[in-house]
Amino acid sequence: MRLLYLTFLAETNSYRQIMVNAHDAPFAMGFPLFILSLGSIFIGYVTKDMIIGVGTDFWGNALFTHPSHLTLLEAEFIPHHIKLVPVVFSLTGAISAFFLYKNHTRWLYEIKVHPFGRKLYTFLNRKWFFDKVYNEYITQNMLHFGYHTSYKLIDRGVFEFLGPLGISRMVTKRGDTLAGLQTGFLYHYAFVMLLGVTFLIAILGLWDVISSFVDGRLFFILLIAAVASGSFFTKQEASSKS
Amino acid sequence: MLLSNLILIPLIGSFLVLFIPSQYKETIKVVVLSFSLAEFLLSLMMWMSFDNSSSRFQFVEAYNWIESSNIIFYLGVDGISLFFILLTTLLIPICLLASWDAIKFNEKEYFIAFLAMEALVIAVFCVLDIILFYVFFESVLIPMFIIIGVWGSRERRIRAAYMFFLYTLLGSVLMLLAILYIYYQAGTTDYQILLTTTFDPEVQKLLWLAFFASFAVKVPMLPVHIWLPEAHVEAPTAGSVILAGILLKLGSYGFLRFSLPLFPYASIYFTPLIYAFACIAVIYTSLTAIRQTDLKRIIAYASVAHMNLVLIGMFVYNLQGLEGSILQQLSHGLVSGALFLCVGVIYDRHHTRLVKYYSGLAHTMPIYIAIFMFFSMANIALPGTSSFVGEFLILAGAFQTNTTVCVLSATGMILGGGYSLWLFNRVAFGNIKVQYMNVFSDVDKREFATLLPLVILTLVMGIYPEIFLDPMHLTCNNLLAHLGIDDIC
Numbered sequence: 001m002r003l004l005y006l007t008f009l010a011e012t013n014s015y016r017q018i019m020v021n022a023h024d025a026p027f028a029m030g031f032p033l034f035i036l037s038l039g040s041i042f043i044g045y046v047t048k049d050m051i052i053g054v055g056t057d058f059w060g061n062a063l064f065t066h067p068s069h070l071t072l073l074e075a076e077f078i079p080h081h082i083k084l085v086p087v088v089f090s091l092t093g094a095i096s097a098f099f100l101y102k103n104h105t106r107w108l109y110e111i112k113v114h115p116f117g118r119k120l121y122t123f124l125n126r127k128w129f130f131d132k133v134y135n136e137y138i139t140q141n142m143l144h145f146g147y148h149t150s151y152k153l154i155d156r157g158v159f160e161f162l163g164p165l166g167i168s169r170m171v172t173k174r175g176d177t178l179a180g181l182q183t184g185f186l187y188h189y190a191f192v193m194l195l196g197v198t199f200l201i202a203i204l205g206l207w208d209v210i211s212s213f214v215d216g217r218l219f220f221i222l223l224i225a226a227v228a229s230g231s232f233f234t235k236q237e238a239s240s241k242s
Numbered sequence: 243m244l245l246s247n248l249i250l251i252p253l254i255g256s257f258l259v260l261f262i263p264s265q266y267k268e269t270i271k272v273v274v275l276s277f278s279l280a281e282f283l284l285s286l287m288m289w290m291s292f293d294n295s296s297s298r299f300q301f302v303e304a305y306n307w308i309e310s311s312n313i314i315f316y317l318g319v320d321g322i323s324l325f326f327i328l329l330t331t332l333l334i335p336i337c338l339l340a341s342w343d344a345i346k347f348n349e350k351e352y353f354i355a356f357l358a359m360e361a362l363v364i365a366v367f368c369v370l371d372i373i374l375f376y377v378f379f380e381s382v383l384i385p386m387f388i389i390i391g392v393w394g395s396r397e398r399r400i401r402a403a404y405m406f407f408l409y410t411l412l413g414s415v416l417m418l419l420a421i422l423y424i425y426y427q428a429g430t431t432d433y434q435i436l437l438t439t440t441f442d443p444e445v446q447k448l449l450w451l452a453f454f455a456s457f458a459v460k461v462p463m464l465p466v467h468i469w470l471p472e473a474h475v476e477a478p479t480a481g482s483v484i485l486a487g488i489l490l491k492l493g494s495y496g497f498l499r500f501s502l503p504l505f506p507y508a509s510i511y512f513t514p515l516i517y518a519f520a521c522i523a524v525i526y527t528s529l530t531a532i533r534q535t536d537l538k539r540i541i542a543y544a545s546v547a548h549m550n551l552v553l554i555g556m557f558v559y560n561l562q563g564l565e566g567s568i569l570q571q572l573s574h575g576l577v578s579g580a581l582f583l584c585v586g587v588i589y590d591r592h593h594t595r596l597v598k599y600y601s602g603l604a605h606t607m608p609i610y611i612a613i614f615m616f617f618s619m620a621n622i623a624l625p626g627t628s629s630f631v632g633e634f635l636i637l638a639g640a641f642q643t644n645t646t647v648c649v650l651s652a653t654g655m656i657l658g659g660g661y662s663l664w665l666f667n668r669v670a671f672g673n674i675k676v677q678y679m680n681v682f683s684d685v686d687k688r689e690f691a692t693l694l695p696l697v698i699l700t701l702v703m704g705i706y707p708e709i710f711l712d713p714m715h716l717t718c719n720n721l722l723a724h725l726g727i728d729d730i731c
Contacts, residue, residue, distance in 0.1 A: 146529035155530065159468050164405050 001094040005101050166227055244288055244301045245317040245368050248327070249361050251281045252334075256357035264350040271342060274353040278335040278360065285331040289713075292324055297716035299370065299434070307374070312430050316370040321717030322498055322568065325710060326367045326491055329575045332695070333487045334360045337480035339692045340583055344479060344590055345393055352393055356480070359385040363488055367495065370433040372421050375500075376414070379456075379492060383410055386481070386489065394476040395589075402469075402476035409469040413456035420452035424504075436504055437724070443507050450508035453501050460493025461549050464523040474542035475595070479586030482538060486545050487579035491571050494552050498568070498721075502556070506725045509557070516557045521650040523550040528657035532664065537585045537595045540665050541578060544621060547654050548574045548629075554651050555636030558643040559725065564718045565711055566635025572710065573628035573703060577620045580696040584614045587689050588669075591681070597665065602674035606682035611670045613685070613693050618666040620700050622659045628703035 012019060025033065051058050100108055111117040123129065160166065181192075203210060255277030262270050293300060299318030307315040319327065338356060345352050359382060366378040383406075391403035425431050428439045441449065459466045470490075474482045502509050524547050531543035548570070555567030587610060588603070589595055604611045620627035623634075633655060640648035685693070703710060 142529055143533060146531075147533035150526050150530045151533060155468055159465065163466075163468065164408065 001090075001097040002101065004094075005097055009098070010101060162224075162227055170227065243303070244284070244291075245319065246303055248281065248284055248288070248331075248368075249317075249365050251277060251284065252357040252361040252364075256354040256361075259350060259354055259357070262350070264348075267349050270350050270353060271338070274357060275335060275338050277357065278331070278338055281360065282331040282335055285328050288319070289324065289328060292319070292713055294321075294713045295716065297321070297720040302370075307371075312432075313373055314371055314432060315374060316432060316434075317368050318370050319368050321714040322721075323367045323495070324713055325568065325572050326488075326495055327364055329491070329572055330360060330363050330367070330488050332699075333483060333575065333579055336579070336583070336692050336695065337483050339688060340483065340586060341478060341480040342688055344586065348392065352389070355385040355388050356484075359389075359484065363492070366492060371431050372424065372433060372436070372500065373431045375433075376418060376421055379496070380411075380414055382489065382492065383407055386485065389481045390473055390477045393478045393481070395478065396476065398472075399476040402472040405469045406473040409459050409462075409466055410456075413459035413466070416452040417456035420449045423449065433499075441505065443511075446505040446508035447511060450501055450505040450512060453496065453505075454512070457493040457496040457501065458519075460496070461490060461553060462493070462546060463519050463550065463553070464526065467523070467527070467546050470546060471539050471542040474545075474582075475536055475538045479582060479589065482542075482582040482586075483579040486542070486582060487575040490545065490549055491575065494549065494556065494567070494571055497553065497556055503721060503724050509725070510559075513557050513559075516553055517644065517647045520550040520553045520557075521647055523547065524554075524651050524654035525657065528654050528661065531661040532657070535597055537588075537597060537600075537665070537669075538582065540597075540661055541581045541585065544658065544661060545574065545578050547658065548578070551633065551636055551651055551654060554640055554647060555632075558636075558639045558647075559722065560639045560642055561715075561718055561722065562635045563639025563643070564722065565714050566632050566637075566639055568714055568718075569703070569707060569710060570629065570632025570636055573620075573632045573700070576696050576700050576703070577617055577627075577629055580613075580617045580693060580700070581621060583689075583692055583696075584610070584617060587685055591683065592678075597668050599675065599678045600669045601672040602670075603682075604670040605674055607684045609690070610685045613697065614670065615666060616697060617700075618662045620704075622662045623655055626701070626704045628700045628707070631704055631707045 024030070050056060112121060126132065181188075255274060258277075259270055259273055262273065264270070288301065297320065299320050302316070302318040304317075305315040307313050334356065338353065341352065341356075362378050362382045362385070366375060366382060369375050369378060387403050387407050390399055390406060394402065421431065423445075424436065424441075427441070427445075428436055430436070459469075462470050470485075474485060477485060527543045527546040527550070531540050531547070534540045534543060552567045552570050552574070555563040555570060557563075585595065588600065592599065616627075620629050623629040623632075637648055637652055640651060
């Protein structure tokens with residue numbers, strides 16, 4: 001109604017040149033508009049029973065209504081004055097828009113520039129800040145997760161360190177350490193052999209005692225811990241070198 | 243003889259090319275292309291003579307391989323494997339056309355590798371003996387390793403090739419152990435005899451996990467997926483197409499062919515595990531895809547999301563989910579393959595894959611952008627394209643079994659809209675960045691010929707999927723009945 005008033009009834013705001021050349025819609029534009037207006041006025045009367053009538057199976061019941069939500073029957077029996085409520089409200093709106101914009105422009109302007117009025121205007125104009133909530137609380141967080149958490153921290157971080165990068169670094173590092181054990185002295189070799197054989201015999205001989213401490217599941221944890229600590233220490237050494 | 247011919251034709255082709263001197267490049271290309279097209283025609287004949295009213299293996303052939311160990315080279319096709327073979331034979335000529343000018347050195351070896359890979363992949367899809375399945379499943383790695391490592395785009399390709407190789411090998415070792423156990427338990431590796439064998443529930447769980455390790459790497463599932471973006475980005479265009487279009491399907495085909503029917507108890511026991519990993523992967527990789535800066539990496543992460551959706555469809559145990567997951571695999575083979583081809587088109591012109599250099603291509607490359615838009619829409623499962631049918635069937639199936647899983651995986655579709663539209667918007671619209679690139683030309687005839695069959699097939703599969711679903715019905719029903727699930731319709 002405000003739109004209708006400002007477009008057709010209020011004082012014009014446009015330039016003289018435009019006002020002089022303004023004209024009504026030509027036939028090619030007016031005729032379709034006429035047909036459309038007929039439709040928009042009468043289509044409700046004509047097809048009401050067909051589409052939302054009681055017990056209609058329009059479109060093969062594509063718009064399914066659960067029986068417990070069936071308010072169509074009640075809709076047929078509401079008092080007449082309740083049915084008039086929408087009409088009354090739209091008429092009131094139309095009339096108040098007409099009078100407010102015709103006689104109380106100053107007052108409307110004061111509401112608009114009043115601090116509370118400005119806040120209300122912004123709130124309504126920005127669609128109740130729904131977009132702001134979406135953007136700042138949902139989308140931003142998801143985009144942040146998509147890059148910093150899931151890509152940088154997990155994909156290129158944890159999975160790389162527990163996977164290819166960590167293992168390849170650890171193998172190089174441990175290989176270097178093991179190569180350092182190679183001294184060439186015969187008595188070193190003999191000592192290591194003696195140590196190994198003693199260890200083996202000890203385990204074999206004491207297996208009855210040891211076996212109660214051994215749990216197959218521990219090996220998996222041991223493996224993970226080895227890889228994790230290996231990649232962690234290699235990383236620290238690399239950073240301390242640089 | 244049909245299936246052995248299907249395997250032999252590419253092998254003969256690659257053997258013939260061996261004797262053409264490598265300076266006759268055009269001859270090599272024409273010979274290779276005609277062999278792959280003949281192969282495609284033969285596979286179409288297989289589809290025509292396929293009997294939809296039988297759930298048995300068809301075109302069966304058997305040759306003794308190692309007689310003393312009772313290992314038989316057994317070939318056969320049913321409703322599940324039929325379309326994977328067709329997808330392979332369709333994508334290979336397209337890949338050969340796509341690499342017509344893009345490969346600048348060692349063309350002969352490249353084309354030989356491609357034909358050899360075609361033969362091996364077809365063998366994987368139709369062999370009915372698990373030892374030989376393992377052999378072919380592994381040997382596909384060799385040509386792909388060479389293709390990524392030799393004809394990849396930058397130095398990092400070596401690392402990508404090793405990662406691809408080692409990850410796949412890691413899982414497969416466990417599968418080999420499981421296969422050996424099965425062999426010593428059942429005394430045979432013949433798939434059809436193994437279908438009648440029941441394993442002890444506890445043993446089933448271990449065997450299922452061993453097979454899972456291998457197939458999960460190939461699909462790929464969440465903790466072991468990082469080889470995929472790496473390999474996709476470094477491979478040449480045709481290599482990415484084959485990787486996304488066919489090699490990922492080896493994993494999901496393995497689940498369908500071996501994990502589900504051989505270990506029904508363990509499959510149902512581990513279903514929550516699959517749901518959890520797949521749901522996390524769908525959302526996680528979609529979110530990661532949004533923030534990528536490399537065109538191929540975006541499509542690679544999107545592939546991971548789609549393939550995990552396929553797994554959810556496979557493990558909901560009803561007909562919609564199962565057929566939807568097969569159809570979605572075919573659709574993903576077409577759509578993601580085509581998207582990689584699209585990236586290849588602009589990569590051949592400008593030699594960069596970073597999104598930030600591309601903008602406003604709609605002004606200068608209208609045909610290309612129209613095709614790219616079509617496949618972006620197909621990637622987000624727009625109704626009318628093949629992905630819609632697949633994803634809808636999967637979600638409809640998932641809704642009956644587990645509503646939570648259905649809701650979580652449907653989130654992936656929304657996020658899919660996010661990264662596809664964002665990618666398309668950044669490449670197609672905006673200002674032309676003349677400071678980065680100043681030569682523009684639309685797709686030429688060859689590139690158009692590579693993309694057009696995929697456009698048509700995506701539309702056909704989206705508008706009338708029944709021609710693809712019909713041959714699957716009986717086999718899928720049979721599989722569900724074998725799992726002991728009463729959902730025959």
